[in-house]
Amino acid sequence: MGLLSYETADIFIREDLAAAHRRAWQRIGQPGTWFRAERRLAIAAETRATRDCAYCAECKAALSPYAVEGSHRAGTDLPDNLVEVVHRIATDPGRLTRAWFDRARESGIGDAAFVETVGVVVTTVAVDMFCHAIGAPPHPLPDPEPGEPSRRRPAGAKPGPAWVPMLAPDDRTADESCLDNVYVSPDPTFVRRALSLVPREASGLFDMVDAQYLPGRLIPDVAGRHRAIDRAQMELIAGRVSAVNGCFY
Amino acid sequence: MLRASATATGTSIDLTAIVDDDAGDGGVPHGGLLTTFAEAALGDDEILLDDTRQRVRDTLGDAALVDAAAVIANYSALDRVADATGIPLEPAKESGTADLRAELGIDVWRRPSPPGRSG
Numbered sequence: 119m120g121l122l123s124y125e126t127a128d129i130f131i132r133e134d135l136a137a138a139h140r141r142a143w144q145r146i147g148q149p150g151t152w153f154r155a156e157r158r159l160a161i162a163a164e165t166r167a168t169r170d171c172a173y174c175a176e177c178k179a180a181l182s183p184y185a186v187e188g189s190h191r192a193g194t195d196l197p198d199n200l201v202e203v204v205h206r207i208a209t210d211p212g213r214l215t216r217a218w219f220d221r222a223r224e225s226g227i228g229d230a231a232f233v234e235t236v237g238v239v240v241t242t243v244a245v246d247m248f249c250h251a252i253g254a255p256p257h258p259l260p261d262p263e264p265g266e267p268s269r270r271r272p273a274g275a276k277p278g279p280a281w282v283p284m285l286a287p288d289d290r291t292a293d294e295s296c297l298d299n300v301y302v303s304p305d306p307t308f309v310r311r312a313l314s315l316v317p318r319e320a321s322g323l324f325d326m327v328d329a330q331y332l333p334g335r336l337i338p339d340v341a342g343r344h345r346a347i348d349r350a351q352m353e354l355i356a357g358r359v360s361a362v363n364g365c366f367y
Numbered sequence: 368m369l370r371a372s373a374t375a376t377g378t379s380i381d382l383t384a385i386v387d388d389d390a391g392d393g394g395v396p397h398g399g400l401l402t403t404f405a406e407a408a409l410g411d412d413e414i415l416l417d418d419t420r421q422r423v424r425d426t427l428g429d430a431a432l433v434d435a436a437a438v439i440a441n442y443s444a445l446d447r448v449a450d451a452t453g454i455p456l457e458p459a460k461e462s463g464t465a466d467l468r469a470e471l472g473i474d475v476w477r478r479p480s481p482p483g484r485s486g
Contacts, residue, residue: 312448
């Protein structure tokens with residue numbers, strides 16, 4: 119499968135954004151930190167399969183999503199515990215709970231593998247959502263690249279205020295230099311630290327964020343105009359998306 | 368950030384436009400159209416999305432449509448990162464947005480589940 123391209127879209131996509139999505143798609147098809155490429159691509163495919171999961175739709179409509187009995191309609195051969203994680207994050211993220219996370223961990227998913235799963239799910243969601251919004255068909259998933267996961271866990275990652283351990287800026291070593299594009303200030307926000315247990319995943323996410331939203335260095339410039347819509351328009355859209363998603367971080 | 372942007376540019380913005388269609392544009396140019404576009408992209412009504420997308424193109428131009436879609440994509444990802452990893456609000460952000468969260472009713476919409484509590 120060739121590289122992701124927007125050449126057939128009926129609208130011009132600025133090159134930095136197209137390039138960021140191209141890199142994001144390449145990463146999905148590469149060996150990760152805890153998963154081989156085939157597993158990462160299965161997570162991406164499962165993310166897409168959630169659209170046809172009647173159980174997810176039933177849970178989404180329910181007042182108490184975790185009280186609904188049934189099982190997910192999986193689109194891949196991922197193990198059931200990963201299918202559960204992928205489907206809930208993709209379809210009902212605003213009602214994830216600590217108890218749900220603990221059950222995922224007790225089912226045998228390591229905390230770093232969980233973080234990598236989150237990274238692949240949200241990359242798939244972002245690129246697919248962009249295509250949906252502009253009216254373009256979803257991109258074919260890339261072919262898997264050979265190789266083994268590095269299985270490198272940051273030694274300085276610590277349990278903290280989040281469900282997953284995170285890496286504070288002062289605890290970084292040269293092995294985590296890929297976080298340079300994420301930790302753009304001395305005290306980065308928690309959302310920038312959230313995937314830091316898998317630095318490559320965090321770095322990849324913010325490579326995409328820089329193009330979809332704004333590079334970190336421009337975020338404090340709230341009066342500046344760096345896109346075709348002004349900052350207030352961008353923030354209003356962001357606020358509405360987060361409200362619909364039930365995210366009040 | 369919307370409030371910060373409004374303050375920095377000296378504009379008056381109705382922050383309830385984030386959650387309430389009745390607020391119209393909320394003081395943001397074409398705010399109502401953009402929030403309708405965001406909702407349509409997140410929803411399942413393809414006809415509404417096609418119509419809204421075309422209205423954004425006609426009104427604001429192709430580049431604005433791309434940038435609006437990119438923001439929708441971006442927050443579709445970041446919201447899930449925040450919710451799936453259980454990050455809390457930073458203390459400064461929590462205290463600094465208490466009035467806003469109360470005004471928008473956000474604290475009523477979703478209360479955090481304490482550790483160990485069944486979903």
